[in-house]
Amino acid sequence: MSVRIYVPKDACSIACGADEVAAAIEAAALSRRQPIEIVRNGSRGMLWLEPMIEVVTPEGRIAYGPVAEEDVEGLFAAGFLTGGDHALRIGKPEEHPFLAKQTRLTFARCGIIDPASYTDYRAHGGYRGLERALQLGPAEIIEEVKKSGLRGRGGAGFPTAIKWKTVADAKADRKYIVCNADEGDSGTFADRMIMEGDPFELIEGMTIAGIAVGATKGFVYTRSEYPHAIWAMEKAIEVARAHGMLGVNIAGSQYSFDMEVRMGAGAYVCGEETALLDSLEGKRGVVRAKPPLPAHKGLFQKPTVINNVLSLTAVPHILADGGEFYANFGMGRSRGTMPIQIAGNVKFGGLFETAFGITLGELINDIGGGTASGKPVKAAQVGGPLGAYVPTWQFDLPFDYEAFAAKDALIGHGGIVVFDETADLAKMARFAMEFCSVESCGKCTPCRIGSTRGVELMDRIIAGQRVEANLATLTDLCQTMKLGSLCALGGFTPYPVLSALNHFPEDFGAPPRHLEAAE
Amino acid sequence: MPHYEPWSDERARAVIEEFSHLEGPLMPMLHAVQETFGYVPEAVVPMLAEMLNISRAEVHGVVTFYHDFRHEPAGRHVLKLCRAEACQAAGGDALADHAEHRLGCKLGETTADGRVTVEPIYCLGLCATAPSAMLDGKIVARLNERRLDALIAEAQS
Ligand SMILES: Cc1cc2nc3c(=O)[nH]c(=O)nc-3n(C[C@H](O)[C@H](O)[C@H](O)COP(=O)(O)O)c2cc1C
Ligand code: SF4
Ligand code: FES
Ligand code: FES
Numbered sequence A: 001m002s003v004r005i006y007v008p009k010d011a012c013s014i015a016c017g018a019d020e021v022a023a024a025i026e027a028a029a030l031s032r033r034q035p036i037e038i039v040r041n042g043s044r045g046m047l048w049l050e051p052m053i054e055v056v057t058p059e060g061r062i063a064y065g066p067v068a069e070e071d072v073e074g075l076f077a078a079g080f081l082t083g084g085d086h087a088l089r090i091g092k093p094e095e096h097p098f099l100a101k102q103t104r105l106t107f108a109r110c111g112i113i114d115p116a117s118y119t120d121y122r123a124h125g126g127y128r129g130l131e132r133a134l135q136l137g138p139a140e141i142i143e144e145v146k147k148s149g150l151r152g153r154g155g156a157g158f159p160t161a162i163k164w165k166t167v168a169d170a171k172a173d174r175k176y177i178v179c180n181a182d183e184g185d186s187g188t189f190a191d192r193m194i195m196e197g198d199p200f201e202l203i204e205g206m207t208i209a210g211i212a213v214g215a216t217k218g219f220v221y222t223r224s225e226y227p228h229a230i231w232a233m234e235k236a237i238e239v240a241r242a243h244g245m246l247g248v249n250i251a252g253s254q255y256s257f258d259m260e261v262r263m264g265a266g267a268y269v270c271g272e273e274t275a276l277l278d279s280l281e282g283k284r285g286v287v288r289a290k291p292p293l294p295a296h297k298g299l300f301q302k303p304t305v306i307n308n309v310l311s312l313t314a315v316p317h318i319l320a321d322g323g324e325f326y327a328n329f330g331m332g333r334s335r336g337t338m339p340i341q342i343a344g345n346v347k348f349g350g351l352f353e354t355a356f357g358i359t360l361g362e363l364i365n366d367i368g369g370g371t372a373s374g375k376p377v378k379a380a381q382v383g384g385p386l387g388a389y390v391p392t393w394q395f396d397l398p399f400d401y402e403a404f405a406a407k408d409a410l411i412g413h414g415g416i417v418v419f420d421e422t423a424d425l426a427k428m429a430r431f432a433m434e435f436c437s438v439e440s441c442g443k444c445t446p447c448r449i450g451s452t453r454g455v456e457l458m459d460r461i462i463a464g465q466r467v468e469a470n471l472a473t474l475t476d477l478c479q480t481m482k483l484g485s486l487c488a489l490g491g492f493t494p495y496p497v498l499s500a501l502n503h504f505p506e507d508f509g510a511p512p513r514h515l516e517a518a519e
Numbered sequence B: 001m002p003h004y005e006p007w008s009d010e011r012a013r014a015v016i017e018e019f020s021h022l023e024g025p026l027m028p029m030l031h032a033v034q035e036t037f038g039y040v041p042e043a044v045v046p047m048l049a050e051m052l053n054i055s056r057a058e059v060h061g062v063v064t065f066y067h068d069f070r071h072e073p074a075g076r077h078v079l080k081l082c083r084a085e086a087c088q089a090a091g092g093d094a095l096a097d098h099a100e101h102r103l104g105c106k107l108g109e110t111t112a113d114g115r116v117t118v119e120p121i122y123c124l125g126l127c128a129t130a131p132s133a134m135l136d137g138k139i140v141a142r143l144n145e146r147r148l149d150a151l152i153a154e155a156q157s
Helices: A011-015 A018-031 A069-077 A118-123 A128-136 A138-148 A160-169 A190-197 A199-213 A227-242 A273-280 A309-321 A323-327 A360-367 A401-406 A425-439 A445-462 A467-484 A488-492 A494-503 B009-017 B026-037 B044-052 B056-065 B085-089 B092-103 B145-156
Strands: A003-006 A036-039 A053-057 A060-064 A089-091 A176-181 A217-222 A258-263 A304-308 A337-344 A350-355 A377-382 A389-391 A415-420 B077-082 B116-121 B133-135 B138-140
Touching: A011 A018, A011 A190, A011 A227, A011 B138, A018 A036, A018 A069, A118 A199, A128 A138, A128 A199, A128 A309, A138 A160, A138 A199, A138 A309, A138 A323, A160 A199, A160 A304, A176 A199, A176 A273, A176 A309, A190 A199, A190 A217, A190 A227, A190 A309, A199 A217, A199 A227, A199 A304, A199 A309, A217 A227, A217 A273, A227 A258, A258 B026, A273 A304, A304 A309, A309 A323, A309 A337, A337 A360, A337 B085, A360 A377, A360 A415, A377 A425, A377 A494, A389 A494, A415 B085, A425 A445, A425 A488, A425 A494, A425 B085, A445 A467, A445 A488, A467 A488, A467 A494, A488 A494, B009 B026, B009 B044, B026 B044, B026 B056, B044 B056, B077 B092, B077 B145, B085 B092, B092 B116, B092 B145, B116 B145, B133 B145
Parallel strands: A003 A036, A176 A217, A176 A304, A217 A258, A337 A415, B077 B116
Antiparallel strands: A003 A053, A053 A060, A060 A089, A337 A350, A377 A389, A377 A415, B077 B133, B133 B138
């Protein structure tokens, strides 16, 4: 009897050797005349265990990992095809504490299904949201999203329903849905994982958005650093079309919607929504002044919804189970779940989807297991290159937009990068300035020139030259950048810089601040 | 190793025309040109300008804005090392130094024998299994000195 084996084709698994493992399993099975079927799934998100393979047994799926090519013979010898014991045996993935503790809505199917299979997607609850959306019609779809309290997961946390309503109310011959899949923040990979592991979910979310606002065309704009995600998305789009779920009269309804994937070209600033739109139009990715809002004049000057992958993939669940169901998760004004990404110098790195409200300390220490190096944690940068460095004495901070903002920090796209005690935060502050200068779109002087000046100042500070005076200049410069920048690249780069300085002045050659520890 | 075609006016035109039906075709066109020739030759600028009915300066502006587009061919192999925060937290700085030392050139440069171009890249989305790299499109995670040496050897072969 043929045994089914799942070997992820998530980029992270591939980068850890999954293709070689799949080939080794194939070869070993062939030499044993053992019929097998290999399914290339997405990742479950326990990334320290990748490549994590799963064998389908009568008791359920049994996982092994991290599997190297060299382990394959041993796994066969141990009888892994029937769930046999082995040093790499993990057991049932869903019983692993890392997964058992999560509340998975967006990632419910990721790692479980074959991402290229329409049948699998349907069998696991896919397109339930679209079916309900078709019954409700545009106005009620938006009402449902409003009830859910969904806020944009791309970083700014803007209420999704309000954006949709604006586009729905705009009169135009053509409207667009643009998915921001540019995911440039270090420490983030949730968009990538969904596109590789459950691409139909994004197609479904964008289709629902199209119906809600009256748009017939969608674009997924993603990064050239994500070739695997691009392949997976394009494959799924093709399959969806073949099943009548994209194109004219979707699922036999009166609505039409189709979509394309477009690739950026290595510019971080193109994650900013207006720069992204210009890039899609074939221009330099320069940030546009607002107004006009993209909702009024977006892509090709037409009303456009632009949303992050995670905002759009939350939508099918909101429609399928109702806005109230979704809003039941979370705290304060942060409703629903957030796929949090734990990365950097961390023992158990991966994707952890949970309701808002969990603390940073739980995520890093309890779930992440502390540092990979085994040295004490020094700080975590949350929210990408524009996010603050949070010191361990603030790890009681709950994951909530407002709680983070109150500490001059941001959740951003939900990435956490852990640093151990060997990290030099002055060097990280210099990097923040350098990154801003490399990636600036060039429109505003404080961002373009200021960041270059910031690098020079940091070089002097690190060299120990006139530290006090240079730190004062640095603080002033940060203030200028905050106030005089058009977008968050120039405007938020001061946050990592100033948080590093305020919490770890000793790294900058300034006297330590003991008071803060008592905060 | 990637195989690129020698420059040909005719071929360039054919590659570009394949995308002329798209909305906002310039970026896909530039990517296709680079995939074909390994870089974006100056000679495609007037070609694109004419086809899309925009100025040469505009096309040139786009080509120079994006980090991905090369203005001259790269070395035979391209090794990209992730230099973003998560990879730095996981020991990426030492690996970058090691690569520069082994190759005898700095990030952003090509070895004297033209075999390897080594470049920084800012996040491959493999941040939970950092540090990461990409060799000619092949992604590698959990990089350490031994694995990096193997990649460098592969690139130099
Ligand atoms: C420099 C910069 C980079 C950004 N990068 C991204 C990104 O990679 N992905 C994203 O969804 N939003 C990014 N944003 C935020 C977008 O401008 C925008 O807020 C978002 O696409 C809106 O979608 P949402 O409401 O679903 O979050 C970035 C913003 C700035 C200023
Ligand atoms: S802050 Fe920087 S990136 Fe943003 S618009 Fe100004 S120059 Fe461009
Ligand atoms: S916006 Fe033009 S220089 Fe600041
Ligand atoms: S920071 Fe290197 S892969 Fe994300």
